[in-house]
Amino acid sequence: MALWRTLFGITGDPSILQMSLRALIVFILTLVLLRVGGRRSLGHRSAFDLCITVLLGAVLSRAIVGASPFFSTLCAGTTIVVLHRIIGLLSIWSPLFDKIVSGSARILVTDGIIDRHQMRAGLITDTDLREAVNKKMGTTDIKEVTKVVLERNGELSVFAKPDPNAPKPP
Template identity: 35%
Template sequence: MISFSYDFWFGTKERLDISEMTIRGVIIFVLALILIRISGRRSFGLRTPVDNIVSILLGAVLSRAVVGASPFLPVVITCLIVVTLHRTLGWFIARNPRFSRFVEGDKILIYKDSKFLEDNMKRVQICREDVMQGIRRQSLTEDLREIDHVYIERNGEISAIRKK
């Protein structure tokens, strides 16, 4: 039977039945949607390390409210703080290139002048086949003669620039 007490909705509970967990799941779904809207498109669009941290953290914290492992209000407040921090970091990243490079890093050249830059590839821990996979996916070719430069981007994706 569903309990509508303050303690149930905003406290913790050792065992939830199906209806209780379902109702909590619906509430958390709506809350997560609101939090994502507050956080902005960046959190699920760019997929930089900072964005991934926010996604993982929100999922982990929100799940505690669904299963009743943590009190509801502290979960909500924690998540609001996380998305506010993410939005603030995004604001600074967009306005300060130095801060952006510090937080998210910079693109790294891994192929140039028909040569793989092995030192840079070791630095980012990728092999030639990883680079080729990125080239095939992005440039739709395996012919390196068509490729001018290849970068590993800040979010870990590989970008290939075709020759003119």
């Protein structure tokens, strides 16, 4: 037990060697936890996924610097990843639960007409909308757009009107 305390600095301020060993263990545990948590946790597909990433980083950093008890902090990080996994599985099994956790997409523009109610609900400004259209289509003319969707992850998907001069498929 004395060797353990010496290596990891369970009490008091950790030395450089102790912090380095803690960092190594936290790094390995984080890799394992992210693999267990699945690729979703890395994709930041929703506020839920981003929340998990921020929480995990905040909690595990405390283990490295000795701000919280080492093993308790590792257990807390593991709990966060397990909860993420459980909530992800519940979201797969229940569309209602998925909607509560991750929200739903909002259609902001249909056939060149802006839905102001959906814009306000999604906290999207006209400038945000025009920037997305310009970035994806090279124009700021909303009339050129069939649809703009505010996706659950906060991205704007822009769909152009079909080109009437484009060749028709056979």
